[in-house]
Amino acid sequence: MKITPGSRALVTGGASGLGLALVSQLHSKGVRVLATDIADERPDSLAELPEVEYRRLNVTSDADWETARDWVTETWGGLDLLFNNAGVAAGGRIELTEIDQWQWIVDINLLGVARGCRTFTPMMKEAGRGHIVNTASAAGLVHPPRMTEYVATKAGVVALSESLYYELQPFGVEVSVVCPTFFKTNLTSSLRGKDEASQKMAAKLIDRSKVTADEIAQAVLRKVEKGTHLITTDRNGQVAYAAKRWLRPLYRRQMIAAAVKMARRD
Numbered sequence: 001m002k003i004t005p006g007s008r009a010l011v012t013g014g015a016s017g018l019g020l021a022l023v024s025q026l027h028s029k030g031v032r033v034l035a036t037d038i039a040d041e042r043p044d045s046l047a048e049l050p051e052v053e054y055r056r057l058n059v060t061s062d063a064d065w066e067t068a069r070d071w072v073t074e075t076w077g078g079l080d081l082l083f084n085n086a087g088v089a090a091g092g093r094i095e096l097t098e099i100d101q102w103q104w105i106v107d108i109n110l111l112g113v114a115r116g117c118r119t120f121t122p123m124m125k126e127a128g129r130g131h132i133v134n135t136a137s138a139a140g141l142v143h144p145p146r147m148t149e150y151v152a153t154k155a156g157v158v159a160l161s162e163s164l165y166y167e168l169q170p171f172g173v174e175v176s177v178v179c180p181t182f183f184k185t186n187l188t189s190s191l192r193g194k195d196e197a198s199q200k201m202a203a204k205l206i207d208r209s210k211v212t213a214d215e216i217a218q219a220v221l222r223k224v225e226k227g228t229h230l231i232t233t234d235r236n237g238q239v240a241y242a243a244k245r246w247l248r249p250l251y252r253r254q255m256i257a258a259a260v261k262m263a264r265r266d
Contacts, residue, residue, distance in 0.1 A: 001080070001131045001174055003225055005030025008076045010068065012036050012059055012116060013086030015043040018135065018180075021217035022083055027052055029221075032076065036068060037086070059086045059112030065119040072120075078127050081224075084116040085135040091147040102149050109153035110160070117164060124173045131174040133224055134161045138181040138237035142244050142251070145259035154179075158230075165229050176229055180216050181237040 009026050013019035014035030023035045027049055035046060036057035046054055055071060057064045072079050087109045090101055113134050124130030139147060140154030161177035168175055211234055219233040232238045243251045 001129070001225070001227070003029055003031060003081070003221060007031045007080040008034075008072070008078065009081035009083065010034045010036065010072065010079060010120075011083040011085055012057060012112070013135075014054075014083075015039060015045050018213045018216055018220075019083070019085040020045055021213040022085065022220065023052055024049060025214070025217050025221055026081075031081070034068070034072065059084075059115060060107045062115065065115050069119050069123070073123070079120055079123055079130065081131050081133065082116060082120050082124075083133045083135070084113040085133075086112055087135060089150060091150050093146055094148050097149055105149050105153055106156075109150075110156040113157050114160060117160070121164075121168065121173070125168070125171040128172045130172075131176065131224060132161075132164070132168075133176045133178060133220070135178045136161070138179045138232070138240060140177075141179055141232075141237070141241045144255060146262060162229070174227055174229075176224055176231055178216075178220050178231045178233065179237060179241075180211075180233040181240075182211070 003026070007030075009031050011019050011023050011026070011033065014023045014033075015037035019035070019037070023033050023046070026033050032053075033049075034053045034055060035049075036055050037043060038056065038058050040056050042054045046052055053075075055068060057068050059065075088105060090097075090105050117132055117134070120130075120132070124132070134157050136157035137150075137154040139151045140156075140158040143151040143155070158177050158179065161175050165175040216233045220231055223231045232241060240251075243254075
């Protein structure tokens, strides 16, 4: 959908990383933005965006989602754009991954998106318009070793978004899913688990990336306006996904080679 001045947008995880970049660029387009995050008080990262509204929203809390919906209804009378962006990272060897870590990441990365969609879909269906944008990852399309819990949640977001895309077409509501590769962000601060070697490797890949959150946000908003469903934001992700789809033997050999290399470092 066209992003126009006066449009109304809610962004989860809006105080840092890609969420903050989306908030900033939406604001620059004249969009009315509600940035949400888990901090009780307005974060300092939003200090230069005084017109942007802020509210606490823990995406694992049904009550927080209901409060956000009530605020949107009372203040704006509806919502045009929902960015389910909040997420966390985890990874490591399967035998070192505790079940409580699985429950933690599923509740945030997958069920947080599901909660957002089910909260605001009725409002958009009634209006006959709107656009839901769910942040997944290139790891939702290609599945490297030692990332089982992370790729499972992101693949779930991709699947959820595709199913919802078809479901909401009759009602004039669009759905996109964003699948970036590594880019500079604070996602490493959420890393948890017992496999320290795998965490260090993931942190290194993120820190070495030359792609910024602002660049990813720009690509996302361009493709949202075009109505793109599956948004791959950079060439590395596009190449990897194409290799999986069309060059499966090569893709499989590369993934196995990566796993062997990791095992030799243990």
